[in-house]
Amino acid sequence: MKAKIRHLTHRTSQQDLAVVLINLNQLTYGWANYFRHAVAKPIFSRLDDLVWWRVIRLLRTRHHWSWRDVRRRLPPTERWLPISAISVTRYR
Structure with missing residues (x-):
């Protein structure tokens, strides 16, 4: 998962930012919905931080911010909804 995130948010990527964010959103929410029945809250939090910092680094490099x-x-x-906000339900 982390390798896919790194691949999508490469600093010198020429892809449109909207396309990058849509792909990241689909990837993270799909992964989070698949693993929401596991005890994965700490991992959701770490992935959320990873995605946030990768996007910030991409924007800083691209726009010289x-x-x-x-x-x-x-x-x-105005931050987006983190994947750690997905409700975790347990199997019964």
């Missing part, structure tokens, strides 16, 4: 630009353009209240 500083951290001030990142904070101005992506305030914490």
